[in-house]
Amino acid sequence: MDVDNLTKHISSSRMKKERIPSIYKYVGGYIVGGLIVWQAYIPMYRWSKHYTKERDAALGVDMKLIYNNRNPINILTPCKTNGGDRRGAN
Numbered sequence: 001m002d003v004d005n006l007t008k009h010i011s012s013s014r015m016k017k018e019r020i021p022s023i024y025k026y027v028g029g030y031i032v033g034g035l036i037v038w039q040a041y042i043p044m045y046r047w048s049k050h051y052t053k054e055r056d057a058a059l060g061v062d063m064k065l066i067y068n069n070r071n072p073i074n075i076l077t078p079c080k081t082n083g084g085d086r087r088g089a090n
Contacts, residue, residue, distance in 0.1 A: 024058035024074045040064070 020029040022038070030037045038057035041048040047064055051057040055075065062072035071078050 022054055022057075024054065024061070026061045027054060027057045027074070029054065 017030040017032050020031060020036070022028055026040060026042050028039050028041065030039065038051045038054045039048060040051065040057040040060040042061060042064055045064065045068060049057075049060055051060060058074035059076070062074050062076040065072050066076070
């Protein structure tokens with residue numbers, strides 16, 4: 001089974017999964033069939049998605065937090081504005 005197919009069907013898979021920790025918040029990994037699959041999971045939104053790379057899972061968490069009007073916590077940084085003024089606005 002290839003990695004892309006495994007990330008799509010990992011939730012319904014009854015294969016034995018061994019958990020591995022991540023350095024990012026809300027990200028965890030599984031070793032399934034000799035392959036590593038990274039899960040991005042935010043319990044307060046009941047949201048979960050699987051990725052092939054740990055960094056992609058961390059970016060997914062940040063994007064979900066931004067979508068819900070929260071500050072990113074893993075890789076992305078909050079946008080800094082100049083007192084709310086936009087360039088070129090009068």
